[in-house]
Amino acid sequence: MDEERWSAVDGYLTDLYIPEDPDLEATLRTSTEAGLPSIQVSPPQGKLLQLLAQIRGTRRILEIGTLGGYSTIWLARALPPDGRLVTLEANPRHVEVARANLARAGLANRVEVREGPALHSLPRLAEDGSGPFDLIFIDADKPAYPEYLSWALKLSRRGSVIVADNVVRKGAVADPTSPDPNVVGVRRFHELLAAESRVSATTIQTVGSKGYDGFALAFVTADP
Numbered sequence: 001m002d003e004e005r006w007s008a009v010d011g012y013l014t015d016l017y018i019p020e021d022p023d024l025e026a027t028l029r030t031s032t033e034a035g036l037p038s039i040q041v042s043p044p045q046g047k048l049l050q051l052l053a054q055i056r057g058t059r060r061i062l063e064i065g066t067l068g069g070y071s072t073i074w075l076a077r078a079l080p081p082d083g084r085l086v087t088l089e090a091n092p093r094h095v096e097v098a099r100a101n102l103a104r105a106g107l108a109n110r111v112e113v114r115e116g117p118a119l120h121s122l123p124r125l126a127e128d129g130s131g132p133f134d135l136i137f138i139d140a141d142k143p144a145y146p147e148y149l150s151w152a153l154k155l156s157r158r159g160s161v162i163v164a165d166n167v168v169r170k171g172a173v174a175d176p177t178s179p180d181p182n183v184v185g186v187r188r189f190h191e192l193l194a195a196e197s198r199v200s201a202t203t204i205q206t207v208g209s210k211g212y213d214g215f216a217l218a219f220v221t222a223d224p
């Protein structure tokens with residue numbers, strides 16, 4: 001099996017399960033035109049995030065890493081009319097594109113895009129009482145994943161769900177000698193998550209149009 005086959009299967013599944021969506025398609029198109037990297041989740045992964053949020057019955061979502069707002073739209077659509085999603089993005093250009101995409105999708109009143117480094121924004125969320133969140137999605141710079149996990153736990157409660165993307169790194173996560181800061185950060189994230197007594201967690205490997213990687217999924221079993 002190779003990435004060409006994985007992408008073909010992703011296309012087949014997308015055609016089956018995910019109807020054409022002008023807003024999501026426009027989000028991908030405008031993000032590409034604006035020069036944003038094509039590193040957003042795939043359509044089946046976006047649908048998975050939405051289903052997880054719906055199964056959990058989420059009313060409040062925190063996303064760490066917005067990019068062009070593609071995954072944000074998937075998640076925000078799972079919220080009830082009075083639900084709220086806060087998404088954190090460090091890159092001003094990404095913020096601009098994401099806000100336009102969210103407005104086009106009719107979600108500007110449900111989503112707050114906070115500009116600035118997440119490690120600056122997360123303490124402010126705690127200070128202003130924005131949490132706890134029902135679902136937290138981590139998809140940002142990998143070296144900071146251990147710190148993002150720490151803040152996710154502080155901003156969650158018993159029953160919250162934490163999801164982290166890109167945590168297998170094409171299998172490099174299994175290499176304890178890797179000098180890659182992304183791998184080092186993800187390995188430390190796994191170690192902390194596995195040792196955390198307040199969660200029940202696992203990681204699954206994934207393949208598809210985004211290559212070979214994985215999702216970590218944690219269910220918070222006790223209040224911080």
